[in-house]
Amino acid sequence: MTKQLDGRTVFITGSGGVLGSTYVRRMLEQGARVVSTDLPGARADALKAAHDGNENFRFYDMDVSDEAQVTEIFKRVMADGWNPNVVLNNAAITGEMLMGAGKSFPDFADTSVEDWNKTMHVNLTGAFMVARQMDRDIVGNYPCTLVNVASMYALNGAHHPIYDGMPFKNFSAYGVTKAGIHGLTVWLAGYWAKRQATVNTIAPGAVFNNHSEEFQKRVGELIMAGRMCEPDEIADAMLFLASPQAGYMTGQMVNVDGGFSAW
Ligand SMILES: NC(=O)c1ccc[n+]([C@@H]2O[C@H](COP(=O)([O-])OP(=O)(O)OC[C@H]3O[C@@H](n4cnc5c(N)ncnc54)[C@H](O)[C@@H]3O)[C@@H](O)[C@H]2O)c1
Numbered sequence: 001m002t003k004q005l006d007g008r009t010v011f012i013t014g015s016g017g018v019l020g021s022t023y024v025r026r027m028l029e030q031g032a033r034v035v036s037t038d039l040p041g042a043r044a045d046a047l048k049a050a051h052d053g054n055e056n057f058r059f060y061d062m063d064v065s066d067e068a069q070v071t072e073i074f075k076r077v078m079a080d081g082w083n084p085n086v087v088l089n090n091a092a093i094t095g096e097m098l099m100g101a102g103k104s105f106p107d108f109a110d111t112s113v114e115d116w117n118k119t120m121h122v123n124l125t126g127a128f129m130v131a132r133q134m135d136r137d138i139v140g141n142y143p144c145t146l147v148n149v150a151s152m153y154a155l156n157g158a159h160h161p162i163y164d165g166m167p168f169k170n171f172s173a174y175g176v177t178k179a180g181i182h183g184l185t186v187w188l189a190g191y192w193a194k195r196q197a198t199v200n201t202i203a204p205g206a207v208f209n210n211h212s213e214e215f216q217k218r219v220g221e222l223i224m225a226g227r228m229c230e231p232d233e234i235a236d237a238m239l240f241l242a243s244p245q246a247g248y249m250t251g252q253m254v255n256v257d258g259g260f261s262a263w
Pocket of ligand 1: 043091126204
């Protein structure tokens with residue numbers, strides 16, 4: 001039986017996270033070869049263990065904020081004949097990651113330029129460098145597509161009161177980078193159009209990841225569907241964007257947020 005991603009090779013950044021690891025599993029199930037990349041560490045190790053022995057899975061350590069690594073990993077992948085026709089700019093620094101587990105979260109007034117710049121460098125400059133490498137190595141040589149990952153907090157502001165008393169908050173630089181990444185999408189859509197390359201943005205909603213009952217209730221009230229989503233519900237849309245069925249789409253933002261952005 002034909003599968004949705006038969007014949008596709010997908011290159012994913014930040015693939016060890018909650019959503020990234022779901023995309024990897026689902027894409028392998030749908031017949032893709034998957035080039036997984038992430039920072040070295042426990043998430044990467046868990047992903048590698050989960051797909052150990054799968055001949056359609058490869059993993060490379062790659063920091064998206066390191067220009068030399070991005071160039072080097074693309075070169076290695078291409079040299080091995082795993083030329084990607086789908087690239088997912090999925091890696092991101094979130095407020096929780098930036099501060100490190102256990103540290104209290106700063107107010108906007110106390111946000112450092114260092115933390116702001118680090119978020120810009122990973123979430124936005126990293127995505128730019130991956131897209132640029134795709135342009136250098138792939139675009140124009142064969143049909144391909146890029147999916148940039150934004151957020152429900154890209155074009156909509158965070159609803160700050162739901163974070164009162166929570167151990168995490170929505171971080172200013174995060175939302176700014178997520179708005180910016182859609183700027184990269186629309187810029188590239190026209191730039192690549194004549195070279196058989198498409199680019200779209202997916203904007204995931206609030207993904208459940210062991211959040212407290214109280215947080216689920218607060219955020220659920222802002223969502224038409226009335227609840228947070230499961231990672232597989234975002235993956236359903238991601239698989240479509242990575243598939244040939246999305247071939248006529250370019251420059252679009254796909255909101256998968258239970259109606260959050262439509263009130
Ligand atoms: N989970 C959500 O509710 C949600 C909602 C909207 C958007 N998103 C977006 O979806 C994407 C995936 O999110 P997630 O929930 O899986 O987050 P996550 O924190 O579980 O995973 C993010 C991954 O990015 C990796 N990463 C961080 N810095 C990196 C770097 N410099 N180089 C390479 N990899 C790096 C991390 O190691 C991690 O594996 C992100 O872009 C995120 O902003 C998530």
